[in-house]
Amino acid sequence: MSANKILIVDDEEIIVRLLSMSLRSDGYETITAFNGEQGLAAFKSESPDIVVTDIKMPGMDGLELLKKIKEIDIETEVIIVTGHGDIDSTITALQYGASDFINKPVRDEALAIALERAKAKIHIRERLDEYTKNLEQKILEATEEIRRKSNFQKLLIRSSNDAIVAFDHEWKIVVYNPEAARMFGEKTIDVKNIMTIQDLYTPKTAKIFKAEVKNLPDPTDMPWKEMMLQTRDGRQIPVQYTTNVLREEGEFMGIVNFFQDLTEIKRLEKELVQSERLAAVGQTVSGLAHYVKNILIGLKGGSYVVDVGMKKNNTEKLKIGWETIKKNIARVADLTQDLLTYSKEREPEFELCSPNEIVEDVIDLICDVAAGNNIKIVKETDAAVGEVMVDPRTIHRSLLNLVNNAMDACMEDEDTSKKFEIGIKTRRGPGNSICLEVKDNGCGMDEETRKQLFNPMFSTKSGKGTGLGLLVTGKLVEEHKGSIETITQLGQGTTFIVKLPYEIAGAVDIKEDGL
């Protein structure tokens, strides 16, 4: 828009016409009026961009016209034409908001300059208007963008599969999304901006998080960790969580916790392990069939010998046959036990017991067989092991299995010049754990065999083993959160080291601790 329309007001008609002609030749559109009233009417009907008016006019004078015009549109550029020395009216005109003055008689150059100035002012104002409008638009757009982003973030937080709980610097909860509500079992309305960390988390959990914030040098990048989350309504949820400390310019603003519910994952993991185990049992069946056949051979042979003993009244035969039968019944019992142990989920049953005494029990069980095969059993129990909270069945079963394997390793060894020896050791392990060690100097294993040790159906004993022994041992130890290490050298012997963590008597419960 260019300021092109000019209203000229003067009671001297000749001046008006001359000015008008001159301006028209300069490309302006002009409107003329010969007194104040006419000028005002023309202003109202034509809305000129610039008004040039004489001051002194009969009736409504230039000052009055200026005032009226400014009342209608304060932004109209009004140029006042004054006589020399008319200071008072000039000051009044300035007060009324005249934009410029030119002296009578009006010279074309002076008018042109004044008009240019007025046009420049109009132009600037128009641009300013545009800027302002743009700015307003931009602010609107930015506000909308912010609103959308904030909505998006809110939605993101709301719909997140992670439970999100954020606290301000006073540990008041300021973010609490629906997943958090589901996990903690408290309604959003009762929590957000109302509860503090102690109200939502158990004291134990709150303590963990507070400590984390305090202790970590750079708590902005914490790794995901797993924990068993305890809710105030008494549920236990396996979760993985991470904490972020929110800071602004080094100032602590609060923390945010993300929790992921692992219940489903844990369940699937368990299911997978369970089904793998069942598949393993299936694979083991062919190996087992062989083992069972051997038991059958023993039972049939034994009953034949018993028959002969009865017929001939031969007590010696009766005794031999009966021993054979009893031994094979025990093998069936052991096999059943192994199968059950292996195929079922089992939690260790911790009780206060003495691992060293269990070692004695196991040695009692195997000493006859060992002696019969010229194998020396060397016991090295450490009294420091004492009594600990462990599952005695895990220790008994594992030790018995490992010692039986060790004896087999000695009997398999073709180097008959060796003095066979099996060492059974106990000692305290690192942290709260105990170590059981079974070491033999039998045939040892090659790498291939060592790799397959804990595989189902793998047996080196060709029908004399079920392929379940180490599998069961491995599972029991794993359920006890322990570990098995195997050190072996072909021809030199093998050492198995079982590490089992024990529980601390009167287990930790800092639930009611202060924070």
Place this chain on the structure above:
Amino acid sequence: MNKKVLVVDDDPDVRSFVVTVLEENDYIPIVAHDGIEGLEMIEQEHPDLVILDVLMPRGSGIRLYRHLKTDEALKNLPVIMFTGIALRSFLKSQKALDEFKGGQIPMPDIYLEKPVEPEELVQAIQKKIG
């Protein structure tokens, strides 16, 4: 004169069963616990027949059998293989060994898969040595 029969088996249950069967049928049983002891017994006791298990620690039945069949003095000693291993697996292992070592070892005269009835075992023995 009663015939002497050597039982080579690492399983005491099998040994006591076979020994009893032999005694009941008027043979003289002698026993060895593994392949190495088995060969010693053959050389010392000169049995009329060997009842041989296949899989044993310390000198398997496979090794003893091959030894017997390649020894000029012993190759006519009758052998009954008496084992839990299926005949097919045994033959496969023999074939593999023949290819590996060269030459061909004659198959055992009688191959009995455990478990066997006492009568079955007796018939097999009688067939070889009467």
